[in-house]
Amino acid sequence: MIRNKYSNKSVVVRVIAFRKKEGSPVEVKVTPDVLDMELFDKGPKVITWKLDTVGFRFAPEGAIEITSPGAEKVFGRPVVSKEGRVVKVTNENNDGRAYAYNVRVLDEETQEVTVLDPSIGNRRPY
Incomplete structure (x- = not known):
């Protein structure tokens, strides 16, 4: 994998929601499904999730919830x-x-x- 640094670019995750056919369960997809923060310079970044599908919105409670232990030391509160x-x-x-x-x-x-439960991989401290 070629490593690119994007120190001045926004970190954006695209989100779509859809049904394969009428009456089927809603499916949610994110791109990238694993957000590799190694591609960005070390240090604070704002991650922006953008929902691209009409007829859907982020849930009012827990739209984005970092679930791993210790996350409260690394991530701020989500702002919808x-x-x-x-x-x-x-x-x-x-x-x-x-x-x-x-x-x-x-x-x-x-x-x-x-x-949906994707993941974020943070940049190493060195």
Whole structure:
């Protein structure tokens, strides 16, 4: 893998939600599914999740939840936009650990919440 540094670029995770056919369960996908912070310079970064699918928004409770132990020392509180289509979280990005997180998406029509559990790999401290 070729390593690129993106010190001045935003860290963006694209989110989509969909049903394969009418009546089927909602599926949620994120790109990238593993956010490799090694691609960015060490130090604080704001991660922005953008929901690209009409008819869905981030769930009002727990839209982005970092679930790994010790996450509260590394990540700030998620801030959800008024429209519920963007979530931002600050990441210190300096401990080399991987963190699991949940993305919760709400189907605006049915009010059903779907959860996906991707991960973030932080840059090593050296």
